[in-house]
Amino acid sequence: DIQMTQSPVSLSASVGDRVTITCRASPGMNNWLAWYQQKPGKPPKPLIYAASTLESGVPSRFSGSASGTEFTLTISSLQPEDFATYYCQQYNAYPPTFGGGTKVEVK
Amino acid sequence: QVLLVESGGGVVQPGRSLRLSCAASGYTFSNYAMHWVRQAPGKGLEWLTVVSHDGGRKNYADSVNGRFTISRDNSHSTVFLQMDSLRPEDTAIYFCVKDWNLVAAPIYYFENWGQGTLVTVSS
Numbered sequence: 001d002i003q004m005t006q007s008p009v010s011l012s013a014s015v016g017d018r019v020t021i022t023c024r025a026s027p028g029m030n031n032w033l034a035w036y037q038q039k040p041g042k043p044p045k046p047l048i049y050a051a052s053t054l055e056s057g058v059p060s061r062f063s064g065s066a067s068g069t070e071f072t073l074t075i076s077s078l079q080p081e082d083f084a085t086y087y088c089q090q091y092n093a094y095p096p097t098f099g100g101g102t103k104v105e106v107k
Numbered sequence: 108q109v110l111l112v113e114s115g116g117g118v119v120q121p122g123r124s125l126r127l128s129c130a131a132s133g134y135t136f137s138n139y140a141m142h143w144v145r146q147a148p149g150k151g152l153e154w155l156t157v158v159s160h161d162g163g164r165k166n167y168a169d170s171v172n173g174r175f176t177i178s179r180d181n182s183h184s185t186v187f188l189q190m191d192s193l194r195p196e197d198t199a200i201y202f203c204v205k206d207w208n209l210v211a212a213p214i215y216y217f218e219n220w221g222q223g224t225l226v227t228v229s230s
Contacts, residue, residue, distance in 0.1 A: 032214075032216075034216055034217070036152075036217075042222075043202055043220035043221065043222055043223055044152065044202075044217070044220055045220075046216075046217065046218060049207070049216050087151065087152055089152070089217070091214055091215040091216050094166070094215070095154060095166075095168055095215075096154045096215040097154070098151055098152040098153070098154070099151075100151050101151050101152075
């Protein structure tokens with residue numbers, strides 16, 4: 001199975017901050033990677049697929065990028081509604097696997 | 108608008124069975140593979156199983172293979188998860204999820220999620 005190592009586990013940030021979350025995958029993985037946002041008591045919401053393509057309706061302050069086996073989710077200017085837990089997920093190889101999650105908290 | 112509504116969760120004793128249902132609407136159900144993904148309390152996400160758009164192919168995570176069975180009824184736009192030999196570690200919220208890919212083999216990108224149903228395995 002492809003292991004997704006997500007970091008940090010948690011971070012504290014303020015509204016307006018630039019936030020970066022990273023997922024590292026096993027070697028050989030291509031860009032079949034997605035990012036999800038989850039708020040308490042809610043299901044995950046897809047944000048980005050194919051490493052950098054925004055889902056319809058997702059604000060442009062969210063962006064994704066890839067460099068080799070390192071994938072990054074960036075929030076350019078954190079908004080109050082962005083405090084949540086974020087998960088990466090690879091769908092490059094079977095079985096699909098998720099990162100452990102990053103909780104973005106209020107500083 | 109895609110809507111997925113799970114039901115059937117509850118409290119069950121270890122070793123017993125439970126059957127979850129997921130009613131889909133807002134799209135052509137028979138054109139898409141369907142998955143179940145779970146989340147233990149306070150933990151991360153774990154993919155469990157998938158059924159192809161026509162029900163002909165199924166895959167399972169090692170953690171549930173041989174104990175859980177996925178099926179679907181395209182005439183009623185419903186997917187099921189039969190869970191047997193339940194263990195305390197199966198305690199989780201179970202999400203019904205629609206695959207992104209139209210008709211072709213699932214690509215395991217989880218485009219639409221239900222709200223989830225809680226299963227608690229405890230004596």
